[in-house]
Amino acid sequence: MSKRYFGLLGSAKSWHISELHQKSRRTLVICQDRKSAEETEADIRFFCGESRILAFPDWDILPFEPLSPQAYISAQRIESLYHFVHTESFLCITSIDAIAQRLLPREIIEKLGFKLSANAPFGVDVLRDRLLETGYTE
Numbered sequence: 001m002s003k004r005y006f007g008l009l010g011s012a013k014s015w016h017i018s019e020l021h022q023k024s025r026r027t028l029v030i031c032q033d034r035k036s037a038e039e040t041e042a043d044i045r046f047f048c049g050e051s052r053i054l055a056f057p058d059w060d061i062l063p064f065e066p067l068s069p070q071a072y073i074s075a076q077r078i079e080s081l082y083h084f085v086h087t088e089s090f091l092c093i094t095s096i097d098a099i100a101q102r103l104l105p106r107e108i109i110e111k112l113g114f115k116l117s118a119n120a121p122f123g124v125d126v127l128r129d130r131l132l133e134t135g136y137t138e
Contacts, residue, residue, distance in 0.1 A: 014043030017091075021048065025089040030096060034058060037095040044093065053091050056080040058098035085109045 008016055017040070021027040029044075031037040034057070041055055057076055059069045077098075083090045085106055112134050116122060132138070 011043045011046075014040055015047050018044055018047035021091045027091045029091070029093045030099060031093065032096060034095050034097065037093050037098075041093045044091065048091065052083070052087070052089060053093065054080045054083055056092050056094035056098050058095055059101060081109050082113050082115075086113065 005016060017027065017029055029037075029040060031040055037055070037057075041053065045053055055076055057073050060073055061067050061069055080092055080094075081104060084092070112130075114130055116127075128138075
């Protein structure tokens with residue numbers, strides 16, 4: 001069961017969210033627009049430090065524009081979806097526009113998601129096979 005809170009002004013809202021997150025461990029904050037999501041994220045980072053806070057941004061283009069979204073926005077969205085599925089504790093801040101957009105199904109993220117890290121061993125053959133599984137061609 002979820003709870004709703006009203007009447008919190010300024011940074012009090014972000015402080016209260018950070019306190020709630022200490023109890024729930026999986027917290028999704030939906031803001032009215034991109035600007036308020038960015039402001040809320042900055043405030044929550046002040047109260048929570050640089051712990052695992054995810055930003056789930058909306059696309060920076062309109063749906064029918066013949067352009068692709070910026071790569072860093074796509075990467076942020078995919079990272080957030082990966083953590084929704086694979087992480088026990090997260091605090092995610094997003095906007096209504098961002099969650100209204102179509103998402104990958106959970107099964108696809110579970111099946112195809114893998115993590116690459118700098119200086120971590122990961123065989124070239126394993127990487128090639130994973131990329132082929134996701135639809136890349138040689």
